[in-house]
Amino acid sequence: MSQQEIDLLKNLNHKNIVKYLGSLKTKSHLHIILEYVENGSLANMIKPNKFGAFPESVVAVYIAQVLEGLVYLHEQGVIHCDIKGANILLTKEGLVKLADFGVATKLTEADVNTHSVVGTPYWMAPEVIEMSGVCAASDIWSVGCTVIELLTCVPPYYDLQPMPALFRIVQDEHPPIPDSLSPAITDFLCQCFRKDARQRPDAKTLLSHPWIQNSTRRVLQSSMHHSGTMRYIS
Template sequence: MSSSSLRSIPKGDVKLPVIEDDTEIEPTDKYDGPNVNERSRSTSLYKEIIDNGVPSLKRRNNGVSRNLMDCSNHRVYRPIDLEVAYEESKIASQKRRYLSSEDPKKKYSMKGRSLGQGSVGEVFFATDFLNRKVAIKRLVVVRKGKNREPLILREIEIIASSQHPNIVAYIEAFEMKQIGEIWIVMEYMSAGSLFDIVKIYDTVKMPESHIAFCIHEVLEALAFLHQRSRIHRDVKVDNILLHSDGAVKLADFGTAVQLTFDRLRRNTLAGTPYYMAPELIKKADYKEKVDIWSVGITVYELVTGVPPYYNLEPHEALTFISHNGVEGIPTKKNSDDIINFTNKCCLVKVPDERKSAKELLEHPFIETRCPQRDFARWLESINFLYGRNMDDDSDQWACTLL
C-alpha cells in the first residue's frame, strides 16, 4: 500500500514511480508553509490551542478582512500562525489516537519474509501470538529531508475508518522512534495481487467473468469510499489484493484523500503515471471520478497484459493521456459488455461523463461475474500450475502494499 511504490511492469524491468501528494496547486497569494521564524512563533500558539482551544475569530469593522484574536488578552494572531498551529495539533491528536509506543516485536513474530518493497519502506509477513498471519508495513518517516509523518498519519486515519469487506483491514500501528519508522499492521492477503496474474499473462489469461468479479469487488470498495467523500487515487492491479478463498480487496491508501466541506475538489498530482486520469495529470480540479478512470485502466491491463502507452516512458505517457486520452480495449476477442464498460463508461476523457462506482455496479458486464468460489478455484488451479502454495509461509506470492 505506497505510497511511493515501485513495481515492475510485465515484459520488462521498467519500474513505475508512485507520485505522492507532495505539492498542492494553490493560489500564489496563499501561505505555503512556515519559515523558521514563523514556525517558532506558532509554537506558543500551538500550546495554547492544546490547553485552551482555538482562539476566537474577530472581524474588522469593514467586514472584509479579519484578525485572529485571543479575546482574553487581546493578542492578535496572523492566519498563518493559526494554520500551522492547527496542523500541529491535528498531527498530535492523530498520533495519540493511532500510534502505539509499545514494541511490536513483543506482539508479532517477524520472519524476515518480504512481501514488497518501495522507496519509502517495506512490507513483511508476520504472525501474532495466536499464530494469525498479518502483514506489517514499515514506513520511513523522513525521506530525502522531507518529514512524511503527516502523509502516513493521513493514510492510517483513512484506512482505520474505512472498514469494509472489500478493503484490506487495518489492525494497529506503532511509532518506532529509535529507527525513524512507523509500522502499520494489516490483514494478510495470501494470494498476492492482480499484478501477479498480469505477470503470467503470456500463459494465463483471466476469463471475462473473473475480471468482472474482481472489478465488482473493487467497485464495492470505491462506492463505499466515494459515499464518504474519499478518493483512493492509486487504483491499479498492484493494489488489488487476493486471498486463497477468492476474496478481492483494495489496498494501499498512501495517496488517498478526504474531501471536506471546505474543499470539495482536489488539484494535487498523485498516483501512478499510466493509471492517472487526464484531469489529474493537468492538475485541474478533480473528484472521485479519477478512481473510475483507473478502474478502466485496470480492466485494460487485465485484458491486454499491459497498461496503455506502456511502450512510452512515464512522462511521455502522461503527455499522451492528458492530450489524447486512451483509445480503450480492442474490440476483437472481447465482448460488447466489457468494451462498453471500459471504453464508454470508464475511459471517458470528460470526468462528468464517466459513470459512478454505484452506477457501474449495475452495468451488464458486472452482471456476468462469476461466484467467489469459482474465482477461488481458478486461483487454486494457477497455484497448482506453478507449484505454489498460497497458504504456506514461503516467499511465493508478492503482496504489494507500498
Template sequence: MVSYAPSSADRQSNSRSTGVNGSAKSDRTPGTPRRERKEKAVQDPGLKDYRLGECLGKGAFGSVYKAFNWGTGEAVAVKQIKLGDLPKSELRMIEAEIDLLKNLNHDNIVKYLGFVKSSDCLNIILEYCENGSLHSICKSYGKFPENLVGVYMGQILLGLQYLHDQGVIHRDIKGANILTTKDGKVKLADFGVSTSTLAGADKEAQSCGTPYWMAPEIIQLSGATPASDIWSLGCTVIELLEGKPPYHKLAPMPALFAIVNDDHPPLPEGVSPAARDFLIQCFQKDPNLRVSARKLLKHAWIVGSRRTDAPVAKPPTNFNEAVEAGEAVE
C-alpha cells in the same frame, strides 16, 4: 496542457504502492537475485505479540512482512517504516494514511488492525491477503479471462462506492493495489496517496498516482474527484485483460500526452460488446459525464459476470465406493 511533476509517492510508485503482500517492487537490477525475499526481519521490541517472518516487499523507507500473532494465531501483514531517515513530509503522509485507514470498514478494503510506534520504527498492522496482488498474479500466470475480470471489478466497485460515499478518493487504483485472498475475494489497498473530498479542494498532491492509470484531469492539474478513480479502474481492466496498462509501450511523459489528447485509451481487441461499453463509460473525458461506481455496479457487464465455481463431487465414504468411482472414470 500536460503538467506532471511526480510527487515523492509517485517517484516511489513501484515501492510504496505495495499494499500488504508480494506486489511490492524492489530497486534491484534486472537479473539479480530477489534478496529481499531472503532477508531476516528485525524484530521490533514494540511488537510484543507479533513475530515477523517473510519479507513480502521492500520500499524506500521500510518493508512489508508477513507476521504471526502469538496470542491469537492470526497471520497479518506488518508495514514497518524506519523512522531514522524518514523525511517529515513522508511521515505526514503515513500518519494521514493511518488516520484514513482506521475509519474504513468494508469487505473489499484491506482492514487496518492497529499500529505500534517505537523509537526506531512505525509498524502498521494490516489484514494479510494470501494470494498477493492482481498485478503479481497476472505476472505469474498471464492475462485474466474477461469473466473473472468482471467478477473482480464488481467487488472493487463495491469498495469504491463505499470510499466515495465516505468522501474518500483513492487516487491510485491499479492491479498492484488490489489484493486477493485465498478464496478469491479482492480488496483495495495502499491508501498512501488517498485524499478526502471533505477536506476541501485537492491542490497539494493533485498529480499523485501512477502515470499509465492517471485520469486526464489529474494530468491537467484540475484536481482529483471520485470520477478519477473510475478512469483508473478502466485502465486496470485493460491491465488485467492485456497483461499491461494502456500506453505501456510509451515512456511516462509521452503516455501522459496521449491520455490527454486521445479520445480514450486503446481498447483491447476481442472483448465482448458489454465489456467494451463498460470501458467507454469509464473513459469519458469530461469527469462530470463519467459514470459513478454506484451506477457501474448495475452495468450489464458487471451484472453478467459470475464466478464459475464447479460443484464439488461428494467424496466416497468407504474403500469400495472409491474403487467403483475409479472404475467409472476408466
C-alpha cells in the same frame, strides 16, 4: 505508510478494503499492522510465470468487488487516487481488498477536489494530469485502465515512457481498447474513459452495467459446481 494514511485507514471498515489492525511507534520506525491477504496482488497474479492475463468473466468478478469498495470509499468522501492491479489484493477465497492508501485524499465540504498530481502515470485520469482536480470519477478512469491491465497484463500506453504516455492520455479521445474484447466490456470501458469527469458514471452505476451483471452471474453459477471459489485461479 504515513500517519496520515493510518488516520484514514483506521476509520474504514468494509470487506473490500484492507483492514488496519494497529501500529507501533519506536524512536526510529513506525510499524503498521494490516490484515494478511494470502494471494497477494492481482498485478502479481497476471505475471507470465503465474496465471497470465485473466478472461473477461474473471476480470468482471474482481472489478465488481473493486467497485463495491469504491462505492464505500466515495460515500466516506475518500478518493483512492491509485487504483491499479498492484493495489488490489486477493484472499484465498477470492475476496478482493483495496490496499495502499498512501496518496488517497479525504475530501471535506470545503475542498471539493484537490489540485495535485497523484497516482501512477499509466492509470492516471486526464483531469489529474492537467491538475484540474482529483475527484471520485478519477478512480473510475483508473478502474478502466485496470480492466485493460488484467486482460492484457499491461495498462494502456505501457509501450511508451511515462511522459509521452501522460501526453497521450490527455490528447487522445480515449485510451486504446483491444479489438478482441466483447461489445459489453468495450462499452464498460468507454464509459470509464469519458474525458469529461462529470460524464463518467459513478461506481454504484457501473455495478449494474450488463458486463458486470452478466459475467459475475455466470462465474458464480459455474463456481457452485466446483469445490472452492473459482478454482481455476485460486
